[in-house]
Structure formats: C-alpha cells, structure tokens
Amino acid sequence: MSENDKLDLASPDLVNENFEKLSELFPNCVTESAEGKAIDFDLLKQELSHAVVEGNKERYRLEWPGKKEAIVTANLPTTKTLRPVREDSVDFDNTENLYIEGDNLEVLKLLQESYLGKIKMIYIDPPYNTGKDFVYKDNFSRDSQEELLESGQKNEYNQRLVANPETSGRYHSDWLSMMYPRLRLARNLLSDDGVVFISINNIEIHNARKICDEIFSENNFFECITWNKRVPKNDKGIGNIHEFVLIYVKNSELEHSFIMPKDGLEEIFDMAKKFKSKGIDITEAELELKKFYKKRGFDRGITLYNSIDHNYKIWGKINMSWPNANTFGPRYDVLHPKTKKPVKVPDRGWRWKESTFNEALDYENVVELPDGSFRCGTIWFAKDENTQPSSIKYLEDVSDMLLRSIVSLKSDGGIETEKLFANKSIFSYPKPTSLLRRLVESIKMENGIVLDFFSGSASTADALLQYNSESLKRNKYIMVQLPEDLDENLKDADNNTKQTIQNSIDFLDSLGKPHLITELGKERIRRAAKKIKEETGADIDYGFRVYRLDESNMEDVYYMPQEYTQDKLDLFADNVKSGRTSDDLLAQVMLDWGLPLSLKIEQVNINGKKLFKVAENSLYACFDDDIDEAFAKAIAEEQPLRIVFKDSGFKDDTAKTNVKQLLKQLSPETEMKVI
Structure with missing residues (x-):
C-alpha cells in the first residue's frame, strides 16, 4: 500500500491551509523568517488597502533572516592555522601554487593578512542552490565539538555541509547566509585592479547580484555574461542551454577592458597555410576564404579580413573616413601611386592627420596586386584615383576583440576530466577549462594570482596551467576546497550523480586514498600538469603546495592564559602542541x-x-x-x-x-x- 492510500487519521491543519490560500492569492507576500516560510503581514495589509499603510520604514536593500549573523560570522576572528602536507605536494619548496583543504570561510580569514590586496582574479563556482546540492552552515546553537559530531552537523573532516531542499523554509536565506561572509572576506583580498567572476544559474542570479552590489558596490558591477552551453537541459518543458557569469571589479574608476580571441582563427590560419603549401593562386585562395567565411557565418570582425598577400597572410581594408558624424576631420591631398593624381577625399575628411598618413605611405615600393589594385606601404589604393584608399591591417595583428556578453562554449568539462581519469566519469558537472581559460585570457594576466575558494574539480588550476604554458606567463593559483566525504555524498545523491560518485570512490580505493573530493582535486592537477608538460614542454611552475586547515599549533593557554591556574601552567612549558x-x-x-x-x-x-x-x-x-x-x-x-x-x-x-x-x-x- 502506498503512502497516498493510507488514512491521515488527523484533523485538517487549518493554519497550513490558510497559509497556502494566502500564498496563492498573494505570492508576493510570502517571505522567509527565522522559523521558515511566513507571511509579510505589513505587505498583506497594503495589498488589502487603497491607501498607503503606515508601517516599517521602507528602504532599498537586501534583507533576509540571518543577515546580521552572516555579518558577525565574517568579522569573527579565527585561531585556526594551515598545516603543510608535503607528501601530497609537488615540488613543495619551490612551487608558488597552493591547494588548501578546509572550510573556505576559515581559510579566507587566515589569508587576510598574507594576501590582502594581492589577488588579481577570483573565480568561484559555488553551490547553485538547486535543491539537490549542499550549502555551508556556519552558525550553530551549540559550539561543543563533541555535540556537533554527535548530531551529525559536522564530521571528523570538519565539514559543515547541509542539504538545502526547495521545500526548506529558509531556502534562499541559507544560501545567502553562506555566500555573504565569504564574499565579504574575498573582496579584501582583491588587488585594486582585481576582478571577480562568479558562475551562477537562474535560481540565485537575482540574489547574487544583490549581495554583490552591496559587497562590491553597484558601481563596480561590470557585466553579466551569458554562457551558452549548447547542450539543452530538458527538465522544465524548455531547453535551458545557459548559465551566467557575474563580473565585478574592485575599482571601477580604473580602466578595465576584457578581451577574447576572435572565433575561428585557428581554422582560418590553418587554411592559409594549406593554400601556401599547395601553391594555390592568390585570387582563387581569396575566393575560397570568402566562401568559408559565408559558410561559417562569421561577423564583420573576421569577414573584413578577406585579402591574402604574396606570403599568404590574411589582411583587410580599414576605412579611412573621419568616424564622428557630428564633426569633421582634416582635408588634404593624397596622390595615387600609379596615376599620380589626388584620390577622392572622404566627405567628412580623413581619419588621420596628414603627417600620420605620410608615414604610412611608401611610394618607392609600390606593389601591384592580382586584381590591379596597389599596396603602397600600409595603404591600399584602387586601380585609379576615383576610389577612396584604405588602411591595411593583418588579421594576426587584430586577433582579439572585446569579450562578448554571450559566450558559446560546449559544456564538456566531464569529457575533459574523463580523458584524464582513464575514461571514467569522476566529477559531477565540472566546469570546462575552455570557459575558465576564456575568463583568464580576458584580463591578460602577467604575474598574478588566481583564487578559487569553491575549487571542486580544480578546473581553474588546470585552465591556468594551460594558459601559462601557451603564453609562458608566471601566474599562480590558490585552490580552496572543503574535504567533502564522498561516502556521505553518495547517500544523498540523486540518480544522475550516484554512478559518478561511486566511480570516484572506486578510483580513490585504487590509489589507497581517503574518500574525499580534495583527493580527486589534487590528483586532477597532477595529471593535468603532467599532460600539459608532455604536450608543450613549457618552462612553467607545475607544482603545488598542499595545506590543510587545522586547530592552532599552540596550546589553548597560548590564547587564554587567564583560564589556567599556576599549577596547570607548568603543563605548558612548551606552548606548542604535541605532534606539531x-x-x-x-x-x-x-x-x-x-x-x-x-x-x-x-x-x-x-x-x-x-x-x-x-x-x-x-x-x-x-x-x-x-x-x-x-x-x-x-x-x-x-x-x-x-x-x-x-x-x-x-x-x-x-x-x-x-x-x-x-x-x-x-x-x-x-x-x-x-x-
């Protein structure tokens, strides 16, 4: 017999029924309180009145049950420390990369002095609050370690993860309380020219914007990128193919420019190489190039570059007219290299001043092109003086463009990690390195530090190693991850992730490692670094130092001597704990x-x-x-x-x-x- 077939044997819950009725009539009056879902009676009064109801003072700000506690949580000091784990590290004494195991709230507090204003880029992929994942719970009514262990709120690895189902009365509030103190602390670490990228989906995007506006300032909001994952998720009657990446800067008064490589460049340059190797006629090669552009549907940032020189390098003609429709540029004569007559001057004048134009001309070395036009220095001229000349730009010199607010990249992070782990699915929904590389590349870091304090599958470290190996930069990373117990995760996993978690457990068993997600993250970095080194041979930092969050190395008397009598103080002649x-x-x-x-x-x-x-x-x-x-x-x-x-x-x-x-x-x- 199913649960639905059983008699209730209880009287109706009239309060709950009334709540549901009001929720249906006035959904905007449903809110969250410390006890769970509730009705905002002040707002309900306003809904039932034609006049403005006097009540609490209105203000524009984000509020939720637990916000004050979240602020206190961010400001509380910690006496914990980080202990090095040399046996898990790679080139410990020389590497500048860090992998830190522990609660990211405590870790961020510990990094406040050492990395204050030193982080160039922060990327995080926090829990999306889907109702199927977990959030950190930082506030406890009882602070006894034993009681927390016994109640299951924490385990021996100091986890503070709790399920946050959609039916929870504090569904959004718990997520906000988790994110707020971590973002507050993270902001302190950003350099003045620093930037933070936050991956998020449509469940909490509105709340993420609001808390970031409060923490980083609304003025420092830069953009919200839509990531087109291309593969639809069909669970709500519509094919959802996107997530978001919020971008905030530390200081909007500084000039910020985010760039990206133009799409299809590798294919285009490969095509030019084939033209050259086969000795294809320039005119024919240009026709083939234009056909390829049309087939791929490239925008003007690519299609403008449709000419090929004698070395099979691709170039384009840039308009020389004055660009501003409300003003006029300089007017002067420019002689055609063949007819020696002045060319047509643009209606609104030239883009350049005369001295700049003359520097670009080279009448001593004029090259006639296959179509009868001419190259004179870095200026293109038509067959005669009746056509306005253009500036010549090579595609390889203008291969970057501004980062687009819609980024189309396959969500192939799972396939990517499977290749590293013998074709086994090890991580659930890992971010693809292609997305993270796009973000890293957009700010052109030279010798900066990237922080990811929801490290998970360590895609950020992998992406940065790839970028460093290709650009030969010396950027460093700090990965922070809670050592989640995979056995516990398996118990609560949905059918979509059970097999992946089991694969992870089996893999760690083969290595003789504990069933912790941090063990997978470290191994992913080791394998990715080995692959990149073998493929590129680049002289970069492939190592990382492992640190583990723990209680202080010092005996409690070191911090609270007033609680100890003289006879007990003799026990602490050495302030350092045993075993440290x-x-x-x-x-x-x-x-x-x-x-x-x-x-x-x-x-x-x-x-x-x-x-x-x-x-x-x-x-x-x-x-x-x-x-x-x-x-x-x-x-x-x-x-x-x-x-x-x-x-x-x-x-x-x-x-x-x-x-x-x-x-x-x-x-x-x-x-x-x-x-």
Whole structure:
C-alpha cells in the first residue's frame, strides 16, 4: 500500500491551509523568517488597502533572516592555522601554487593578512542552490565539538555541509547566509585592479547580484555574461542551454577592458597555410576564404579580413573616413601611386592627420596586386584615383576583440576530466577549462594570482596551467576546497550523480586514498600538469603546495592564559602542541606575519640546527632546542629581516636574553620574535 492510500487519521491543519490560500492569492507576500516560510503581514495589509499603510520604514536593500549573523560570522576572528602536507605536494619548496583543504570561510580569514590586496582574479563556482546540492552552515546553537559530531552537523573532516531542499523554509536565506561572509572576506583580498567572476544559474542570479552590489558596490558591477552551453537541459518543458557569469571589479574608476580571441582563427590560419603549401593562386585562395567565411557565418570582425598577400597572410581594408558624424576631420591631398593624381577625399575628411598618413605611405615600393589594385606601404589604393584608399591591417595583428556578453562554449568539462581519469566519469558537472581559460585570457594576466575558494574539480588550476604554458606567463593559483566525504555524498545523491560518485570512490580505493573530493582535486592537477608538460614542454611552475586547515599549533593557554591556574601552567612549558612539526610552525608564523604562503622556502643547517629561509632573507625560522649565543652570531652574519624561535627553544633564560642583545648589536635591522 502506498503512502497516498493510507488514512491521515488527523484533523485538517487549518493554519497550513490558510497559509497556502494566502500564498496563492498573494505570492508576493510570502517571505522567509527565522522559523521558515511566513507571511509579510505589513505587505498583506497594503495589498488589502487603497491607501498607503503606515508601517516599517521602507528602504532599498537586501534583507533576509540571518543577515546580521552572516555579518558577525565574517568579522569573527579565527585561531585556526594551515598545516603543510608535503607528501601530497609537488615540488613543495619551490612551487608558488597552493591547494588548501578546509572550510573556505576559515581559510579566507587566515589569508587576510598574507594576501590582502594581492589577488588579481577570483573565480568561484559555488553551490547553485538547486535543491539537490549542499550549502555551508556556519552558525550553530551549540559550539561543543563533541555535540556537533554527535548530531551529525559536522564530521571528523570538519565539514559543515547541509542539504538545502526547495521545500526548506529558509531556502534562499541559507544560501545567502553562506555566500555573504565569504564574499565579504574575498573582496579584501582583491588587488585594486582585481576582478571577480562568479558562475551562477537562474535560481540565485537575482540574489547574487544583490549581495554583490552591496559587497562590491553597484558601481563596480561590470557585466553579466551569458554562457551558452549548447547542450539543452530538458527538465522544465524548455531547453535551458545557459548559465551566467557575474563580473565585478574592485575599482571601477580604473580602466578595465576584457578581451577574447576572435572565433575561428585557428581554422582560418590553418587554411592559409594549406593554400601556401599547395601553391594555390592568390585570387582563387581569396575566393575560397570568402566562401568559408559565408559558410561559417562569421561577423564583420573576421569577414573584413578577406585579402591574402604574396606570403599568404590574411589582411583587410580599414576605412579611412573621419568616424564622428557630428564633426569633421582634416582635408588634404593624397596622390595615387600609379596615376599620380589626388584620390577622392572622404566627405567628412580623413581619419588621420596628414603627417600620420605620410608615414604610412611608401611610394618607392609600390606593389601591384592580382586584381590591379596597389599596396603602397600600409595603404591600399584602387586601380585609379576615383576610389577612396584604405588602411591595411593583418588579421594576426587584430586577433582579439572585446569579450562578448554571450559566450558559446560546449559544456564538456566531464569529457575533459574523463580523458584524464582513464575514461571514467569522476566529477559531477565540472566546469570546462575552455570557459575558465576564456575568463583568464580576458584580463591578460602577467604575474598574478588566481583564487578559487569553491575549487571542486580544480578546473581553474588546470585552465591556468594551460594558459601559462601557451603564453609562458608566471601566474599562480590558490585552490580552496572543503574535504567533502564522498561516502556521505553518495547517500544523498540523486540518480544522475550516484554512478559518478561511486566511480570516484572506486578510483580513490585504487590509489589507497581517503574518500574525499580534495583527493580527486589534487590528483586532477597532477595529471593535468603532467599532460600539459608532455604536450608543450613549457618552462612553467607545475607544482603545488598542499595545506590543510587545522586547530592552532599552540596550546589553548597560548590564547587564554587567564583560564589556567599556576599549577596547570607548568603543563605548558612548551606552548606548542604535541605532534606539531617545524613545517607546521613555519606556516603559522608566515600567516601571522602576513607573508604569502607561496614564498620560496629553503632549508639549511647552521651549527647543527635546521633553519628555514623564506624568500632568501625575508624570514629566518628555527624551532630547534638549545638555541645559544653561537647560533645567534652565525645568523647575524646573514642579516635577515626577521627571525623567529620557539619561546622554549633557548638553552636557558640567559641565552634568550643574550641572543636578543647580540642580534640587536650585530644585525640591528633584524626583527626577532618568539612563539
């Protein structure tokens, strides 16, 4: 017997019935409250009155239950730290790329000093709030770690993911509360000329715009790109083939220009190469080129370039008339290279001043073209002086155009990752690198940092490596991803994703790795880097440092000494927690001192002690015991800017005092700290 066949055996829920009736009559009065869905009675009163109903003061702003808590969440400090995982890293000491495992809210807080104003580009592909995915839950009524574990709100990997079905009374509010503090913190990291790209679909696009307008400022909204995925999703009686990418800049007062390569260039240049290799007549080649343009339906940005020179390079004629219809350009005579007579002057004058035009002319080297026209320097002339001349531009020199607000690229991210993972579907709906490369290429980064704090399948890292290998740039990435438990995800997965998650679990079993999405992300980067290196041989940074979010390396007394009595303080003669390594301490020191975690790290031995050198002499750190005056003298010779020791690492109290005095005397510019 089905559930629908069973007797209810309960009286009608009149409140719920009334709610549904009101919702049907006045859908605009349905809102969300801390308890779930509710009726906005002030608005309902207005709907039932012909006069303006006096009530709460109206204001233009985005509100939702939990917004104040979201603001508090963004501002709360954290005592957590990032611990390096050398065994999962590739070329740890030299690479400048980072892969960070942990809750992105905590990670963004930890990066505030080290990367304040240093990120050129942020790209995120957050949960779309489809009702089938998860959102982060940051606020808990009980903060005991044990209680959270027992209640299932968190697991041993510190996950804070919860299901957010469409039936939830706080469906939109929970999503907004998740996004708001993360975007607030992310904005601080953007450089003044920085840009943020946010992938989103039509469920939360309106809310995403509103919170971004509030956080980044409405003035800094740049554009909303429509991504045409070409493959329709037919689940609502219409073939949906698009998603969106919001673009915000940090400072709209700076000049921003987003560019993209013209469509079809590779095919066009390949065609020209074939013409040349086969020795096809220039006139015939130009006809074939025009037929190809018409067949492909290219716009004027391509079709204008329909001429071919003797080296089979493609060029076009650019109009030389004054472009402004309300004003006039200069008028002067230009002689035809064959007839020596003045050519026709445009009605509104020339685009260029006379000196510029003369620099472009070369009457000593005139070339007659197959159709009887002429090339004179970089100016094209017709057979006689009765036709206005044009400027010559080569397609290869104008291969870029402004990024279009509609981008048509196949959603082939799944196929792309399958090729990396032995033709197995490993990731659910990964973004294609073609889309991410289009975004990276649009801002022409030279030596910038790209941050993705919803890293997922790590498509952003893959795309940046591809871009670096082709452009030979030194851009770096920071990927941040929560170590989602794939076994838990499998339990709640819909039929479309169950097999993919199971494939992921089977693959990780074959590697002997934990069933975490971060293990897949790291492996994707390793495989993508290997493929790119084999295909291009480019001299770029293929490595990455792995860091894992964890509790502080320091004992709690380090932060809350007032809670401990003297007899308990003796337990903490060494402030460092048991099991924490020198690598762990160095990472925390770098974060506390505001140094980027990507700086080059060198390990040397001085007087029998391990010394870390960060960015040459920017920071020295030694966490060994028995630090004495002899060691201080050896260090002072190298004049480091900063040096840090363990507070318990000195040979004795006298040695601690003497080391400090020696450094002041022998290396006065060195700043010494202890932990």
